[in-house]
Amino acid sequence: MMAFFWQCALLLSLAAAMSAYADMRLDCRPDFVTLVWTESRSLANTSLFRLGNCYPTSSSPREAVFSVALDNCHFRRLVTGNQLMYTNDLTYSSPPDSNVLPFTRPVVCAYERPKDWYPLTYYPAFNTYGESDLVFHIGLMNGDFSGPAESTSFPLGSLIPIMASVAQRSHQPLLLLLDECVATTTPELHPESSIYPIITNKGCLVDSKISRSKFEPRQKSSEIQLSLQAFRFALGEEVFINCRLLAWDPASLDTTKKACHYVKEHRWELLDNPAYSNLCDCCESSCKSRRMRSVESGKHAMVQKAVLGPLTITDVNS
Template sequence: MSVLVAVMLFLVPAVAVNEDIEVDCGHTEVTVRWSDPRSQVEPSLLLLGTCSPNSLYDGKAVFHVNLEDCNFRRMVTGDQLSFLNDLTYIYDPAFSQPVVCAYERPSDWFPPLYTPTFNTYGYSNLAFQMRLMNADFTGPALSSAYPLGSIIPIMAAVYQSSHQPLLLLMEECFAAMTPQLQPDGPVYPIITNKGCLVDSKTTNSRFQLRARTSEMHLSLQAFKFALGEDVYIHCKLVAWDPEGLDSSKKACHFVKGHGWELLDDPARSNLCRCCDSHCMTRSKRGLASGLGIMKNTVLGPLTIIDGSTP
């Protein structure tokens, strides 16, 4: 942090990278504004490094972040100290554009000593997201209101930079009426017991086949909880070793007339048998290898409406 304090005395004014992006470099932070009314880009799906937009309005995305966050890279060349990142969009049309804040290098600043760390997987460069999607999961939802009994398509994803491929799991999910879970507040259980989609036992909710290991598609049937009110989906997402599935790290849904089924390998559905009792933690393999990375994520608000009411 002391490095950034020294830098703030050598501030460079705002720089317009191109017609679509405006970069405003502050003392220890940067504001990036993206706008292109001609494009088909969904602004909410943009990423600045590993960070999502702080605000969205009129088709524009605004990021206001600290230069120590979002995986900014620091580079020193001669008398200049630069912080570099990329504004990316991974959907069609995919693109990546550089974001740079350059400062005059303070005379008393020297780069920190480098101590190499040999870790194949690491913990950085990961960004977790949850999104409401359209019916076939090809783009963002056009509405956040769902009639009772309809399907709510939800995508969860972990975006990775240089990591070995990770498996995304939804360890638990609850619906609540507030963006922060309240100790005594009402909740509706969706996924519990370390990856069991308990809602699928009594509804048509189910996991869809994966397009990639780093994503999960959940078709959630709209429920009666908090009809007409704001609803928030609280989930614990886990990036895990694809080879480390066990009864405590899995994705299971209930198939009518068949029973519990493991999403990623139905032949190993015996891992789901504990979904009707209690699934114990049996393996720490993923944590030992650096892949047991968890993130609490909130999606919402969305509204479930009574379709029978005019």
């Protein structure tokens, strides 16, 4: 198991009426968090506390206890430099007749980022084909994809190596695809978010038409490597890459389950078998879903949203 140097930071800003009677303790461990809210007087109904979307693990008239995994309760993860931070909110929703006003307290666990670690985008379990769990990964890599990147800063025009994978465990072989990726300036997508499209239309690397971006040859079906040319969007700002990862049957590629990039002065090319690059022809129009075929075949794609970042693109001329 990776050696974690872990520390915790807890920010408390209590209202005057609460500060004299309440205490919050946070214990950050490598895989889980224990948070205890204690009151010397029964001012608040402790069953009404929430950590993210989680109810207290246990509660008494004067104490609310949460003992939860970091992959639960909507913890948010942020990688900045050498720090790996998990953030959440402790909230209290008071009933209408209460003298205690609703409030929110930020909860932060900060860890030193291990050198051999790259971000996990998804820990929780879900099933595929009725078998054991899948775990998706995505991360910034070094130039030859042999390990994690040493920096999250990339000069404009350089290549940003990105690798995603899915842990197969006892599953039949799975093919990992990047269904969609866009760059944004926030870790979460909103309707008003400014975006830079990277992969759209069910696996079409649209950025490859205007840049040197490309999919690298596969080493494993359960991994996909992308060399993304650093773009001018949000230059000098923090950039997040929001993706949809898709695990699928390697033998069942179609226009909605594919990885296509544009080969200059040639055409769209299918990463996994250029002989079937006609599956990429729809990249110039619309790659529609074949729902009836999927239902009849009994095959189901496993899809997971992932966020990579923050990273920064710098202007070499500034």
